[in-house]
Amino acid sequence: xxxxxxxxxxxSYEGQEVNITCSHNNIATNDxxxxxxxxxxxxxxxxxxxxxxxxxxxxxxxxxxxxxxSSTLSLPRVSLSDTxxxxxxxxxxxxxxxxxxxxxxxxxxxxx
Amino acid sequence: xTGVTQSPTHLIKTRGQQVTLRCSSQSGHNTxxxxxxxxxxxxxxxxxxxxxxxxxxxxxxxxxxxLQFPNYSSELNVNALELDDSALYLCASSLGQGQAxxxxxxxxxxxxxx
Numbered sequence: 001x002x003x004x005x006x007x008x009x010x011x012s013y014e015g016q017e018v019n020i021t022c023s024h025n026n027i028a029t030n031d032x033x034x035x036x037x038x039x040x041x042x043x044x045x046x047x048x049x050x051x052x053x054x055x056x057x058x059x060x061x062x063x064x065x066x067x068x069x070s071s072t073l074s075l076p077r078v079s080l081s082d083t084x085x086x087x088x089x090x091x092x093x094x095x096x097x098x099x100x101x102x103x104x105x106x107x108x109x110x111x112x
Numbered sequence: 113x114t115g116v117t118q119s120p121t122h123l124i125k126t127r128g129q130q131v132t133l134r135c136s137s138q139s140g141h142n143t144x145x146x147x148x149x150x151x152x153x154x155x156x157x158x159x160x161x162x163x164x165x166x167x168x169x170x171x172x173x174x175x176x177x178x179l180q181f182p183n184y185s186s187e188l189n190v191n192a193l194e195l196d197d198s199a200l201y202l203c204a205s206s207l208g209q210g211q212a213x214x215x216x217x218x219x220x221x222x223x224x225x226x
Contacts, residue, residue: 034214043116043202043217044155087154098145098206098215099168102154 004088009107018075020106022088025069030092033064033071038085038105047073047086075108083110115139116205118218125193126226133188133221137205143167144186145215146178147202155202161186190223198225 005023012018024033032051036044048055050062050071061074075082087105091098115138125131137144143162147155157170161180175191184205190197200222204215 036215041200041220041222043204043219044215045217046214049214085154098143098160098204099157099170101157101170102147104152104154 004090004103006086006088006103006106008104009109011109011111012078013111014079015077018078018082018108018110020073020075020086020108021070022073023070024088024090027068027090028092031068031090031096032092033062033068034089034091035060035062035071035073036087036089036102038087044087044102078108078110080110080112082108084108116203116216116218118201118203118221120221121219122222122224124224124226127193127195129193129225130189130191131193131223133190133201133203133223134185135188135203135205135218136185137203138216141205141207141216142184143206144180144184145204145206146186146188147204148172148197149200149202149220150196151199158188193225195225198223 034049035047037047038044048060048062052064055062063072085105085107087102089100091100117136119134145160146158149155158172159169160167164180177189180186200220202220204217206215
């Protein structure tokens with residue numbers, strides 16, 4: 001299962017766009033890239049998933065370059081409530097993704 | 113709300129005791145994965161159950177064991193509790209093998225070992 005590397009922390013201000021990058025150099029052909037958000041004392045919550053190029057939903061965009069060795073989660077116009085820990089997870093389907101260890105994630109702090 | 117429920121939400125045990133944590137998976141999901149999350153760290157994979165069989169295990173000792181029932185709910189059992197077992201225990205349910213999609217997490221069970 002692919003190991004991921006993310007920055008430990010990031011700071012931003014309300015209304016700014018935030019980009020968090022995850023490195024996954026040994027991603028396998030069948031692997032998807034999934035991002036989760038976690039608030040203190042709660043379970044992680046799904047944000048977005050992609051395989052290649054760009055995926056967008058109502059809360060975020062995910063950019064994946066052609067070599068798929070990294071991915072960038074983009075949060076448009078963040079608010080204070082986006083302060084949380086963000087994890088990227090790599091695995092082929094939910095079975096293998098479910099066997100992944102999340103790493104320490106990126107703690108995003110949004111300031112007023 | 114993910115539809116995944118865990119119980120109890122909080123509990124306190126002493127060293128050497130045993131604990132059982134429970135997880136009801138989301139309707140239609142046949143896979144449950146369990147995680148241990150220590151304070152300030154990401155979730156660490158303990159094991160996964162698929163259709164009542166263990167389907168992968170992380171780096172945890174045998175005193176961590178589990179079950180999955182025919183309705184796909186699951187239990188995590190920890191014997192001979194140690195102080196380092198204090199953590200948030202999370203379960204996540206998902207659909208079967210090979211499918212993309214999300215893991216649905218419960219809110220966790222906070223275990224404190226004194």
